[in-house]
Amino acid sequence: MKFFVDTANLDQIREAQDLGVLDGVTTNPSLMAKEGITGKENILNHYKAICEIVDGDVSAEVIATDFEGMVREGEELAALNPQIVVKLPMIKDGIKAAKYFKDKGIKTNVTLVFSAGQALLAAKAGATYVSPFIGRLDDISTDGLNLIAEIREIYDNYGFETQILAASVRHTMHVLNCAKIGADVMTGPLSSILGLLKHPLTDIGLEKFLADYKKGN
Ligand code: E4P
Helix, strand or coil: CEEEEECCCHHHHHHHHHHCCCCEEECCHHHHHHCCCCCHHHHHHHHHHHHHHCCCEEEEECCCCCHHHHHHHHHHHHCCCCCEEEEEECCHHHHHHHHHHHHHCCCEEEEEECCHHHHHHHHHCCCCEEEEEHHHHHHCCCCHHHHHHHHHHHHHHHCCCCEEEEECCCCHHHHHHHHHHCCCEEEECHHHHHHHHCCHHHHHHHHHHHHHHHHCC
8 A cells, every 4th residue: 555645844754755665645625734835936846845745646625616717727836846746626627628638648546535435536537646535424424534545445346447546544543444445545644654664562562672681791
């Protein structure tokens, strides 16, 4: 399973990259705003800075909601760096744009996916990634992981190549359960990756090993 971090914070992206397990980054307009990155030029420069830090795919979201606008913005984003994946909203024109970019050989990530039907449509359009938001479904008492399982089954039935990018991951159990179900990618905060490190028996065991070493030296 690929690990993406879902942030526009350069320090966190660097920390994840330094750990050696990072496969990419996802961003969205809210994450950009959280870092105080506003205005078109600043946003484009920020994407370039992210691409310089990571080796893998970097999702950059369009703001337009009409086909022509998405194509214009997506082409501008894709021209920044070959690592850029054009992130498109799961609406009618977003699906049309996913097909357009597929035919042009430009990678896409169809975002704001909350149903298996939407994921089926994104795969039919040839999206590179589909982003079901599991945390936001959990927030409204709907099982987000169940959606990942449904999409996995549908994609496997037909051999769709679209990668399931489990998004809106909030914690380590989301990461683990997505791995069990077979999501291709997960994107979450750095804490959801670092949380995988933790086990009290590891800390106790290491402390004991070091204490025993000191006794004999
Ligand atoms: C996905 O690409 C989104 O950026 C993200 O995962 C949304 O997560 P949230 O529900 O925690 O805002």
